[in-house]
Amino acid sequence: MITVEEAEKIILQQATEYGAEIVPFDTAVGRVLAENIKADRDFPPFNRVTMDGVAVNYNAIENGISTFRIKATQAAGDVPTGIDEHTECIEIMTGAMLPPSVDTVIRYENLELRAGLATLVTDDIKRGQNIHYQGKDKRKDDLVAHIGQVITPAIISLVASVGESELRVKKLPRVVILSSGDELVDVAETPTQYQIRRSNNYTVKAVLQQHGLEAGMLHLPDDPEIIKKQLKTCLENYDVLLLSGGISMGKFDYIPQALADLQVEQLFHKVQQRPGKPFWFGKHGNGQLVFAFPGNPVATFMCLHRYFLPWLQASLGVEPKPPVYAVLNSRLSFPHQLTYFLQVKLHQNENCQLMADPVEGNGSGDFANLADTDAFMELPLDKNEFEKGEIYKILPF
Structure with a gap:
């Protein structure tokens, strides 16, 4: 033994x-990547507007201008529309590409719009605000997902964004x-x-x-x-x-x-x-x-x-996760020279400690208890008495 x-x-x-196989990317959740996935362009691919409002050149604000004529309206996906004068602005929507002639986005909540004019109603404006700059997240050819990574919904979003319609995954x-x-x-x-x-x-x-x-x-x-x-x-x-x-x-x-x-x-x-x-x-x-x-x-x-x-x-080449530990929440005796996998119910106490409450069962044939427990606590074979407050590894399920 x-x-x-x-x-x-x-x-x-x-x-x-x-080995590995190729599968459609939208069926790959839960599988393990067998290839590295790289960005095919910058993330985001352009200076992206993050608030609905108007886009202005901040130099105008520094020069005391607080009312701007709305030259055009630009939705997400539209060709960018620039301004010709600092007294102009572009009404712009979240997700749109920021035109090169403007550098600051003011949200609607900080504006009064009337008769084709946008007037500031706050002095709290900063240059470059409400913009997600090109390449801020990833640069072209940067790694976005790697071999051995389990494919989650978030990774599906990434691979779709870089145009990977098929994925090479580890064979099960x-x-x-x-x-x-x-x-x-x-x-x-x-x-x-x-x-x-x-x-x-x-x-x-x-x-x-x-x-x-x-x-x-x-x-x-x-x-x-x-x-x-x-x-x-x-x-x-x-x-x-x-x-x-x-x-x-x-x-x-x-x-x-x-x-x-x-x-x-x-x-x-x-x-x-x-x-x-x-x-x-x-x-x-x-x-x-x-x-x-x-x-x-x-x-x-x-x-x-x-x-x-x-x-x-x-x-599958998945990097092992670090072990999880919990605090035994009551005293326990186990008079056998065996590692004991104790069924426990987990909760966090007021100090954010993970606590394990033993759940008494009727032996290894008592499967009904599994529905009421969260984990096995692995109690070492070199001890027979286990005190409340001691910390041991758990096997969550």
Whole structure:
């Protein structure tokens, strides 16, 4: 049995790139960039007006002029219209290109407009106000998004602005989710008194969808020959197998033997943790990875977040985020030599500290509690008593 840290290290050593592909930019949210994106021109591309009002030459104000004749009106997207005399102004709208002959924009709130004239009603005017100058944000050929960056709606806005209608993104691994056990029936079925509906596979699928990954799903019955045959097919067609259940010491836990028969090398089996102690991880000779999580819902959920998602991010070249910590908000005893992933509810106190309130559950099969919690708090295995006010790493979900 190995520690959480050892398991993490072994898994991250198997991070693998799966190449790149081209996708339409408007379908790329959540994907990871496989190319650098540069500005095709300055941002903004011209001196841009940021307030509705009038544009004047500030020298006129310095010379005591406070009333201006409106020469023309310019909307955003119009060809710029200049002034010929300092006593003139241009009525101009937000987003318009500032004409070269003017250098200051006065908003409507500081003006009185009457009979084609604009008169200042304030002395608080500064040269160059209400203008977003060309190149202030980015210069042509500046980097606006980089390889390894997760594509957010903000990045979609950027790539649209530079005219990138297609994006080169990291390919996602082909993943299949496998549940197992004759006690599980489909969601739409009515279980008998001794059966339960399948839920782990849908939970895993939902988590993966949040990370832009669509996975296949398959259920394995408690039959060693069928299990072996189905696993062989999955190893031939997928890069990663995510299994839930069938890996403990039970009489019908056939999966470890089936994986061994298929030459999947066991890299570890059992981790010093609760929940999820029976976690199994291995690698096939052709590079396929097998994450075999315990069947208990909380164990599957925790292992997915603690091990698979960091592996996925590493494989996609995403820079890891710094760990998040919270303050334990009540005293706790845990009398086992295991890393304990405690379910917690998070809140901020009046000092803006992130506080973690333990949520008592009924073991790793108590999935109902997951809906009422925000994170797992990772309590180290070298302690048994945890005091209120101590700070530990959390795994938000």
